[in-house]
Amino acid sequence: MKQPPGYEDPTHPDHVCHLQRSLYGLKQAPRAWFKRLHDFLILAGFKSSKTDVSLFHYTADTSRVYLLIYVDDIIMMGNDETLINTLLQRLATAFKIRDLGKPGFFLGIETIAVNGGLILSQRRYMTDLLNRAGMLDCKPLTTPAAVTVSVSSDASPYENPTQYRRIVGALQYLTITRPDLSYSVNRLCQFMHAPSDDHWSLAKRVLRYIKGTFNFGLRIAPSTSTTIQAFSDSDWAGCPIDRKSTSGYAVFLGTNLISWLSRKQRTVTRSSTEAEYKALADVSAEVTWVVSLLRELGLHSSHPATLWCDNLGATYLCANPVFHARTKHVEIDYHFVRDKVASGDFVVNFVSTKDQLADIFTKPLTGPRFTQLRDKLNVVAHQPCA
Template sequence: MPTIRLLLTLALNRQWQLLQLDVSNAFLHGDLLDDIYMRQPPGFQNPQHPDFVCRLRKSLYGLKQAPRQWFLKLTGFLQDQGFRFSHSDPSLLILNKDNIHIYILIYVDGFLVTGNNEPAITRLLKQLRSQFALKQLGDISLFLGIQVLRTSNGYFLNQTHYASKLLNDAGYTDCKPAPTPTSSPSKQKTADRTPFSDPTVYRRLAGSMQYLTITRPDLAFATNIVCQHMQDPSNQDFKALKRLLRYIKGTLSYGLPITTENLELHSYTDADWATDASDRKSISGFCTFIGPNLISWTVKKQVTVAKSSTEAEYRSLSAATSEVIWLRRLAAELNLPQEKPTIIHCDNTSAMAIAKNPVFHARTKHIEIDYHFIREHIGSGAIQLTHLSSKEQIADILTKHLSPPRFNELRSKLTIRSSNA
């Protein structure tokens, strides 16, 4: 998903056309490298040889090999045309030849194509049609269930239809909207741990929420909380899920804008120490922008218990650094090189001191070695740590329960807004 958002940002800023393509019966195109046999299909049995089996010459839907063979067939053809795989994302193929730049992003049987040379793209599409049952759907409008609306100053990504269907399936189309996706912690102290009567419904709704966060980072923290209890949900967990549904009801038209401006990466990282009362693990959250556009965010419970708030923040800073280094590499492959160090905003001075200064080793020797690579990237000039006040920390919305005024303030800074705004 970050690759899709970055590709949209690239096409918008370079004023390139972004085409959406689809292949009919994609899995039937795959070539089989192994001998595979199947029973005679119903209605096509040979009465003289009812025990004979069929040897497959081409791939079929239902074969475990089918997706891989289709991907190999398509990418093999594109490599013959001069494309190469991106080192950052294996679903992205790149052509850089004679000042022609074309990018193809593949997702199963659908893909996006953009580039700086329309005649070259037209020739490529003609070659693709000669090999596959290609359907050209025009400019991007609906990709992977995400509506991409063209506005006066860019794109607007939303999942209004998906959110409406989710509310309808849950029976909450006429519910009362809530101002925030989570209730205040004071209301959660009297937790009802009675097992919820229908865990299947809870799991289905909670799982569906995860897909909605593709364009709604304001839902990410609350969704992370409800998904932690899918194995054994309680009545209290279902109340939290209902609260999230009520918030969605009041923000159906909300989504993520992509606009034109500078293309410098910057990131915000935060952690909430020992926030989970059941196991005392901390929550990490970070979000990364390119210019004004939010392209990547993460909410995740840390895998081990942090011994201090500084350690929790340091682990979150390490995770954000990993994401930033990957995004810098991806941006470079898309001809959006980051000439300056990427600024990572952190509101914990102790965590920043540990990242910059090796003399703090005695305080951090219990932390796994893989978290200590931050210092390398600071030294190489890839990243730069900058302190900001907790009041200005945008990533707070990804790690904490917030009051409605604070939540609305940070949601606005994440650029999440209504399509009617």
């Protein structure tokens, strides 16, 4: 570091400026900003969530207020409008804030009020994405992945890998409100290092599906139930390249989908039971985190979470304490899920494959089957924006 040109001190040429306040663009700026905001909120009576560090909650009698932070964007909600306004005024005494009223557009996600609930939509983001890919006028498709098309191992490298990485990277953010894209985007992300022409064709198919579902978003509706139900599934040895399985799960709070995942497993499994059991272990970890958050906020019911699996072998393993030779190598996952079942936190039940909602996260599906599961995940159409 050197003294700025024109401001050198001839008596102390080796001295540099001492930073008194954090500035935008510096590495420590986000941390310093969050610490200042955190300290103020704690003094104002908020409690910091131990499960999610960006979440704060305030309780006064029956009134509850929740405050969620993303860098310098803040969203506040609660069941007492007077208390919310009071807290906003206190926040304005220490920070220069602008109250935008009810959330309409937050971090690229639009909230549309319908029938007493909300639809979370990223229509503008989808339009921008198609425009960047030069596919704004492409023909739409009904599914994001074809059942019969496979990727060739000897396909020629794609001539513009940077464009592929930009488009697929942008698609990842779209899965925040579009769980129906999770499997296809996860598969595209596996070829970021060396995309081929076939991979770009798969990406264009996803974009054509987006073109036909502009007005789709994730519906959040009032629910009288606060019980947790989770569906987990696995496509055993589904990847033709390394024969690893793909896990998928969907977690519902009442009737609302709150968490989902599509991810390739880290190791090769030796049976479908093992693959399904690893998927159960993944969803168990997620449900444990969700339950911890709900308990912290005082919103958790006393009912155990219900996990649904379409593999009888994996379902039996959760309740049967006897190991056999084929399951010695999954002992860690076994103990984790088994302990949760034994303690009464989870109940693992069998569900038929046709009723398995997580099927959409593990493999390409035909049009009717894909549409059926998409509807059950609360991904619905809404009125076009003006």
